Amino acid sequence: MRNKLTAVALAAVVVAGTAATAVPASAASAKAGPTRCHTADLKAGFAMGGDARPEMGQSEKQTQAYIWFTNESERTCTLSGFAGVDMVGAQKTDGTWSLARSAKKPVKMTLGRGDTVDFSITLLPVSGSTPQKEKFVPAKFLVTPPNETEHFTLKWPFGGQILKQDGATRPATYLNPVGM
Structure with a gap:
């Protein structure tokens, strides 16, 4: 049971990490707009x-x-x-x-x-x-x-x-x- 939970948690981290890097940095900063x-x-x-x-x-x-x-x-x-x-x-x-x-x-x-x-x-x-x-x-x-x-x-x-x-x-x- 413990190995299944660890595997699910590890998979969630990998998916979350992949999703976070899927957005190009230039697109993220373009959406933010100018700062003060x-x-x-x-x-x-x-x-x-x-x-x-x-x-x-x-x-x-x-x-x-x-x-x-x-x-x-x-x-x-x-x-x-x-x-x-x-x-x-x-x-x-x-x-x-x-x-x-x-x-x-x-x-x-x-x-x-x-x-x-x-x-x-x-x-x-x-x-x-x-x-x-x-x-x-x-x-x-x-x-x-x-x-x-x-x-x-x-x-x-x-x-x-x-x-x-x-x-x-x-x-x-x-x-x-x-x-x-």
Whole structure:
């Protein structure tokens, strides 16, 4: 009886092993699709075109700045979710402000080699006459791609100041998901 069970178990292992190797590796990886983009795969920067520049010289309404990611790797990869964005201030009292996320739902973006996607940051500029304790003067942005831990350091190129709401539950300065 023991020999029959051993033989049946051995046959099951052999069949299972044969079935597992019957699928070519290229077919298995083709079905899996692209994996997520890593910080090392990407390049990042602020969009500098006319329509992409935030209106930092006004203080009546919100404005948007855009940050882009370009896939510089040899492979296709995906980005989905929110980047991590920490603004580092130029004033001694500014410190670092981790931006809140909007309520928008992220979508998965597929980036081939050389493809670019961006996301927007909504900002509420204030006038220069605003008391120092109420304004945040951005110097640089620490931008971490979604689901990553390493960041890019981007110098803030637009000047101006933002209403300081780093402790607010619904701040007027926040970020949107990648692709929006």
